[in-house]
């Protein structure tokens with residue numbers, strides 16, 4: 386029998402609704418991965434409501450929890466670490482120490498970094514020191530990096546002029562450490578207004594994917610966290626990076642269709658669970674080169 390992969394997921398938890406681990410854990414489990422959720426913050430709701438209650442996890446808790454898993458002899462079973470929304474830069478450094486500890490026991494373990502940064506225009510609120518940590522330190526250790534366009538711009542220090550410019554910006558990141566870059570949301574001058582586009586960039590090749598842009602009165606949150614989580618889950622289950630990319634796009638689109646049909650602001654993950662596991666839609670990524 387094939388072994389079920391194990392994944393340590395270090396990102397936010399919201400009591401109500403879906404963002405961070407609250408967007409990604411159930412879908413990753415639903416496609417067949419054992420998830421170890423480690424919550425960097427516990428907030429009442431995501432920050433795009435503009436107000437929330439709750440606390441940031443003390444950074445020293447991250448190594449303490451990782452050592453607790455080592456002490457029961459299970460740390461070597463960890464196949465990957467996924468990091469997302471962080472409450473402080475100290476938490477980020479504690480995660481990198483944890484990644485090094487896990488890779489020392491299991492050199493095949495992957496580190497996937499979704500570099501969630503604060504953006505005033507989007508309403509996602511993250512401390513500035515976290516963005517600095519992601520730009521300078523996390524990128525060097527990440528096996529895969531999953532930025533959105535705004536985060537890609539921050540890494541490049543500029544905005545793109547075209548789709549090929551986005552590709553060049555993502556390719557430049559490969560030289561800084563990651564083996565693959567998944568740009569979860571593209572925005573560039575000349576982009577067709579009715580599409581939602583993504584890029585997968587690896588040393589072996591690059592692919593562009595377009596799916597329909599759906600209309601929402603308020604943009605749902607947690608879509609990026611869902612995308613990175615499902616992409617990694619499918620890689621751990623044995624998909625190629627390209628297959629995992631196409632799967633994540635299809636499953637996320639299914640969730641958005643259900644969310645739109647319910648006129649819900651929060652992602653309808655429970656209702657969409659069968660469609661997450663078995664997407665009915667398929668989007669083919671096309672090779673793209675410079």
Ligand SMILES: Nc1ncnc2c1ncn2[C@@H]1O[C@H](COP(=O)(O)OP(=O)(O)O)[C@@H](O)[C@H]1O
Nearest residue numbers: 533534569570581597598599604605606608609
């Ligand atoms: N097919 C789609 N139609 C409409 N909106 C979408 C679609 N897919 C994703 N979105 C929205 O696009 C935005 C992507 O957010 P962005 O900040 O760029 O990425 P991330 O969620 O990774 O941080 C989100 O507001 C999400 O709700």
Ligand SMILES: Cc1ncc(COP(=O)(O)O)c(C=O)c1O
Nearest residue numbers: 404431432470509607608609610
């Ligand atoms: C607590 C929390 N976690 C994670 C996110 C990231 O969500 P998304 O996947 O939409 O970038 C947000 C965005 O506001 C958030 O408030």
Ligand SMILES: [Mg+2]
Nearest residue numbers: 501533609610
């Ligand atoms: Mg995001």
